[in-house]
Amino acid sequence: MESTGLTAGRLMRRAVRRHRGRMTVGVLVLALHQATEAAVPVAIGIFVDQAVSTGGLEPLLWCVLMMVVLFAVLSNAWKTGARQVVRAIEYETHLLRLEIARRVLDPRGHQTGLRSGELLSIATSDAEKAALVLRAVSVGVAGSTALAVSSVALLLVDVPLGLGVLIGVPLLVMGIQALSPLLTRRTSTQQEAVASTTALATDLVGGLRTLRGIGAQTNAAERYRRSSQATLKATLRAASTNGLQDGLTAALSGLLLAAVAGVAGWFALNGRISVGEFITVVGLAQFVAEPVGTLGWCGQVFVTARASAGRLASVLSSPWLIRSGGSAAVDAAQPLLSLERVSYKTLSAVSLALKPGELVGVLCYDLRDADALLAVVAGKAPDHEGRVLVSGAAMEELDIDLVRRSVLVEQHDTDLFEGTLRSNLLVGSSATADLGKVVTAAAATDVVDAHADGLDHPLADRGRTLSGGQRQRLGLARALLAKPPVLVLHDPSTAVDAVTEELLAEGLAEVRGVPGLATLVLTSSPALLGKMHRVLVIDDGRVVATGLHAELAENDLVYQEAVLR
Structure with missing residues (x-):
């Protein structure tokens, strides 16, 4: 397959397109799962206002039935959606590995300049990470659905509260994503360092007898130790950026939750909203922290997938070492x-x-x-x-x-x-x-x-x-x-x-x-x-x-x- 001009973005978009059937089903069902999760605090608020406060038996039975149906849909939607997305990821990983193997083994050769160990790392680790763009897309859409349902529910309870969430959440997500360029650079550097160390390890293992024969095993071990330490440093830098992003996500989500809960409590004390609506608002505010964190995680996964996709694309779009000709005539009388x-x-x-x-x-x-x-x-x-x-x-x-x-x-x-x-x-x-x-x-x-x-x-x-x-x-x-x-x-x-x-x-x-x-x-x-x-x-x-x-x-x-x- 000719992949000239393939870039990281094109490779990731192609991954989504060629699994669009599974991805469509998976995204829709996962979105349903997130919508039903967002509906849980709403249902509990209705439960309190319609059944607990009134003390009626019939409303209580209807509310219990509603909760049973809600959790049945929630559970089955997650299993079905996750299964479809995981299948798409595994198939895409397999297809990417086949493409890399086909490109590397093609008799026309390649001009990547990469060693066998680096190509092995790209065909294994990078193929697996690049395919995770499918998880980022599916979970990201599902998380956005949860935020949309939560925001609508909050608007129905109280417009200022709903607007606060609608404004606060996008600002929160954009603030977290400001770290993405730094994370991209550090992740790419880390993956290159891992590939280089893998290539060195492959070379050293293959030439171990020769190294022992000339007494160079100590120098070889020292060279690998330096490469391994450089890889460790690159990995720790990438992990520290990931940790910073996770910490900011948790901290800012907690602050948002505290602000929404405080305002809702004040409104409940003043009689502006009912007890059930207060429970709904607090439950939704607490739930919103999950999709916000999920979107932050999706950003990390997307950045990692993009870095790996770039390395895959560099191999798949590398120029041929040998240009294949046509069917020129040969002369049996000439030297072979x-x-x-x-x-x-x-x-x-x-x-x-x-x-x-x-x-x-x-x-x-x-x-x-x-x-x-x-x-x-x-x-x-x-x-x-x-x-x-x-x-x-x-x-x-x-x-x-x-x-x-x-x-x-x-x-x-x-x-x-x-x-x-x-x-x-x-x-x-x-x-x-x-x-x-x-x-x-x-x-x-x-x-x-x-x-x-x-x-x-x-x-x-x-x-x-x-x-x-x-x-x-x-x-x-x-x-x-x-x-x-x-x-x-x-x-x-x-x-x-x-x-x-x-x-x-x-x-x-x-x-x-x-x-x-x-x-x-x-x-x-x-x-x-x-x-x-x-x-x-x-x-x-x-x-x-x-x-x-x-x-x-x-x-x-x-x-x-x-x-x-």
Whole structure:
């Protein structure tokens, strides 16, 4: 779904519109609930004047029946209305999370600049808070209904009293809402701080082994402690503003109640109003404090929802990283993938071509060159110079789905999912007959044979029950099973021993070294480079040598130091 130009206000209005059925029912029934609550002190006043003061049995029975009906309507209206609104909130939260997940996982990418932890916080916490705008709207309308009914009842009892409430309550609400801009700023700052700390925690947990390996866990813990303390301070500032608003609401509501009750008591002593009307006025004045407080609370919820909606909108309306092209014609006679004088980040005028049946190795002395090259062939470098061609057609002119079917980039870090070995290997593929072949080619037979249930062995989330080498080989097997015309591998054997690496290299050459397929391997492994039809060496962003692994290892001392172990 295209959400260009989406703002916080538009997102919140859209939330109300797409649940207008449930919201209409919920708002109407909650308004009925508040109207009947406001009618309770009126009914008690009538009870006193018509039944208690007169001592008649029949008026007493009618008043009791009226109270039973009133409380029955009140109770059922609340349950029905709250149920509809809660359903709308839960559905909207779910829809927002789906939108964020769809936007983040879209192959065209996004230019938000946010880390995974920040996106996770937006998809969970912010989606939930933004959906609360539905609660603010429904409860706000219901509270306004209660104030309207109370004001009318007070006007019917005594016009000056009714006018006092009608004038005093709006002034009270506007005074309380004066804190909203400050609350918006502090809430937004607090949510950004929470997202930043969540992202940092995600990064630290993911790289915990590396941090321990280099002895940096103390510095990492200190960095997280500082981030957590900053988040705590932001949260306390937002909470203090919330508390100030709550305190002002309670104090001013109490003053309003005291003023109305005092005037009504004076009128009752002077005989201007009856005892029952006095009870009605005092009861309504006391009840008015509840909807006034509710409106203040709605203001807080609305501010929080707006801040979260703004963060959601910034992700949903972020520009695409990759612009999807059309159906440009491809030429089967051209190389499956070619780079023509491509410059990007550390790369400078790099050219290479992958012909059908070729296995090409790339050795980058600088890891930044490898990262830049991967971004280019994956189509994630829209601002590169030079041309990237897929079967003779410019990559940016091709439909993104066609590019994904043509070029598969298997990153160094393998993502596995909760399920079985079989379900992880068959992601996006139905080639069950080739499962055994690719498992053997990836030297992963020991991973399958280690479990009695074989390919049906269950995996935990992210494959955390497996070793790094096992995850790496399963990722390679999954990539081989997909059979993309162009397969790009990044260090597929760094976590395996030398014997397994040799088996893996032989299996890769056997499965991919066939007509119609081409493979690009970025690695420093001599076993893998030895199986390549040719090797390109990139130094300082440029291709400085090309040849067979054996020739380069024999004649180039720098190459020897980089690959020979």
